Amino acid sequence: MRAARLIxxxxxxxxxxxxxxxxxxxxLGVSPRTIARDxxxxxxxxxxxxxxQGRGGGYRLLDGFRTRLTGLGRAEVEALFLSGAPEALSGMGLDSAALAARLKIGAALAPSVREAPRRVGQRFHLDAPGWFRKLETPDALAELSSAVWSDRLVEVRYRRGRRLGETAEPEPVTRxxxxxxxxxxxGVWYLVAGVGDDVRIYRVDRFDDVAVAxxxxxxxxxxxxxxxxxRQQEEFAASMMREHIVVRLSPDGRQRLHRAVDAATVAGxxxxxPDADGWTRARLPVETLDVAYEEMxxxxPDVEVVEPKPLRARLAEAARRLGELYD
Structure with a gap:
């Protein structure tokens, strides 16, 4: 908004x-020409x-001028508490509010402590995603964020993952x-939501459609x-692991397992x-067939899926196709 930019x-x-x-x-994210007009x-x-004009020049305010436009709005206060996670703010549409909040606080600070925000920014940074994972912004995030702030119900279509043995994608459910x-x-967004008398947790990237009521x-x-x-972290992680698979792991596979699967899988x-060849048979909890397939x-070649047969067959087909590429 132009008025917000001028302030x-x-x-x-x-x-x-x-x-x-x-x-x-x-x-401010605009051109120098727009700055001149502003x-x-x-x-x-x-x-x-x-x-x-000239070297070292720029725009200034007349000495002694102080604006009183330092009152924080509700959205700016809410955004301020999330200002350590800029990617998260952007995904929820709050990056402009966070910038305005920081500027207003800076304007209100006494000169003796005005450098404090810069000093903190030099020394501390919150990096939300895990290593080797880009923070993706789900399509539904902005609408869900709006509903969370305004305490409004949402009508959703949600895709659950395929369970082991299922060959077709489950039909989305409406809630x-x-x-x-x-x-x-x-790096993964979750929605905590009430459904009747229950409180449940949903992965935001599995919402196909969200309508704010x-x-x-x-x-x-x-x-x-x-x-x-x-309270729910361990319980939630365990609840996601609805099935189990049986595998054989080479010594290298056993060592690399914690990097290939979720922490809840390793914990369970x-x-x-190990057998005479150093291979270890293991029973692993998994979330869905799709997740287990990608992880294995x-x-x-450092893992062999023993059970269930549908997952073993799917990996065998992948190995066959891979062999054809390099044959």
Whole structure:
């Protein structure tokens, strides 16, 4: 929004003293030409912005000018508490609110502590995704985030994963959910939502369709999302592991297993003693056929799936096709 950008420009100049057009355009995401127009508009509105020419020049506010536009709005306060995770903010559509909040706080700080935010930013950073995983923004995230903030029900279509032995994709289910909160765990978004009298957890990337209803739900003010998530983490991970597979692992496969599968799989694994060739038979909990297939495929020739037969057949077919490529 243009009005928000003009306010942000004033607060940037108030916080930092002098900024070039290129610096302002980088901060605000517009062209230097737009910055020049904004500066003219601010000056015409009575805000004493002026340009200094020459080397070291830039836009400044008249000495002694202080804006009182430092009151934080609700969205900015909410975004501020998430400001350590910029990718998460962007996915929920709150990056502009977070920038405005930081600028307003900077403008309100006394000169003696105004460097504190910069010092913190130099020293600490929250990186939400796990290693070798790009943080993906599910299509439904922005709408779910809006529903969470406004306490509105959502009508959804949700895809569950295939269970072992199923050959066809399950039909999506429709649900009316009361979205209590969103959790970003190791690069994956989850929705914690009420369904009737139950509270359940859904992977956001499995929502095919989300419609925010006009109907508000009554939020339980005693519900603590962080405490709920802590209680449910182990239980939730275990509940996702609905099936088991039996495999044989080479010594290298046993060593690499923790990098190929989920931590809950490793925690629930049961291993026999290695045989004379060093291979270990193991029983592993898995989430779905698709997940198990991808995880075992990543171990290549260092794993043999013994059971169930549908998964073994699928990997055998993958091996056959791979052999044809290199034959």
């Amino acid at each position: 942000s420009m004033v607060l940037l100049l108030q916080n930092r003293g002098s900024l070039t057009a290129d610096q302002l355009s980088a901060e 500066a003219t508009e601010l000056a015409e509105a009575g805000i004493p912005v002026y340009a200094e 009316t959910l009361a979205p209590f909160g969103l959790v970003l765990k190791a 006009d109907t508000e739900f009554t939020r339980d003010e005693d519900f603590d999302l962080a405490a709920f998530w802590r 694994a049961e291993f026999d003693e 495929l990543s171990l290549g």
